[in-house]
Amino acid sequence: MKITFLPGTYTVDELNVTPLQDRTYCIFDLEGTGIDVAVESVTQFGAVRYKRSEGASGSSFSSLVRASKPIPASVEKLTGITNQAMSQAPLFKEVYERFCSFIGDQVLVTHAGYEYDLPMLERHCQEFGLTMFTNKVLDTKAMFTYIHPEVTDVVSTDFLIAYYDLNTEGIHRHDALADCGIIARIFECVLEEYEERGLDHFIADSSKHMKRFVIPEMYLKKENEGVTK
Template identity: 30%
Template sequence: MYTCFDLETTGLSTYHGAIVEVAAIRTFADGSTREFCTLVSPHCEVESGAFRVHGISTTEARTRGGQPREVFEDLQEFIGDSTVIAHNGIKFDVPYLRTEMTRHGLNIGNNRVIDTVRLARHYLCAPGESAKLAALCARCGIINERAHRALADTRATLELFKLILKTEPDLDTLWKLSGSVSMMDLGGRHEFHKAISDAIIHGLDIEINYKSQGKPPRRRWLKPRGFLPDGNGDYKFAAHCYDSQAEKNYVIGRILEILGTRKSS
């Protein structure tokens, strides 16, 4: 069947941030469900703005949270090969999860992704109405007493999705309306994404031929740090440039070729 999931994070940046809580609810053909929820120990501090939203402190996450790699492995096992449902999952949750998994040496699955933001605009929103989770819950009579905590938001997303299923029960149709994308797509659809991801996982430098805007192509050695999602997924990455001895961001689409790799010094 399908699995709804939600994340809470230290902040919006996947490069500088980390996941502090993850929850998932898996549904089965007999109508039963299973829940998964845990805090995650972050490598960085929870930003003040994020704390005001979800109330999870750095101390709480590090004291009570599991180690990221173990949590993400358990989450993958829990999800299995089911279709993944997330509210704003295409723009935020799935790219964030993939970047975090890459940081900890893991590859994300190729599960189909259905985004309830996109479906809500089609099935539940009048023109001009908000598709934010809180607004949808208020209009649809869904009680979410612990909004912005992962399990509560996952339960709310599940209830919204059930409403959508009453209108359109076919998952294939809903997946197509949501954009026909997979979790693997949302870490980067570009051909060079895997090479960059592998370099991050294995601690490698990469040599690229890169075309900066308004400048001729130039070769350079980089140490990739992490991916930076734009509105549609990961199309940029942060890296240390050995030529300039500076931290920079690079647009994956401007890479002309990847020339080689080496073990980072």
């Protein structure tokens, strides 16, 4: 898979996932010290197995990761992950290897993972001398954009929750495992739309552009105040 970043957008190429409907996926999410993948550090992994006929199963993976830099106060408040918890968290290498064992060779599903989770993991793997996994990865943001060219908003998690009228009351948002549950529900809605259109595949098309989330200027000067992917 090839992701090309452009000013304000990105495109995807060299990805073909078929069938979409009848397979087991692994949905995953990361939390970090901030939103800028070039400088921030992973603080939590979450993953859950998912099959459309069964939903998100009881098989899941969750672990904190010891960050290489302090977590800003605003991000502590947003995620509930504290700098104190970091002192007892396992190192990235250990957690990443356990995560790779959990996902096996299954197709992965993320939200905004093409612009956050994957670049973040690739940078961490380079820094720690680890091999980046080669699993195919679907992104609900890209999947939605492909079938809704009329939508001009940034397709964030909050946008899709509102679009599909999902009730997330009582869910601990910005916890990696809890967010996997939300991504699973969004993915279910997207798969339903694909089925209604007679689509049982996702083929990357470099002519289709996804609108990237925006890093606020105040973040670039100071710290991340909590951007929604």
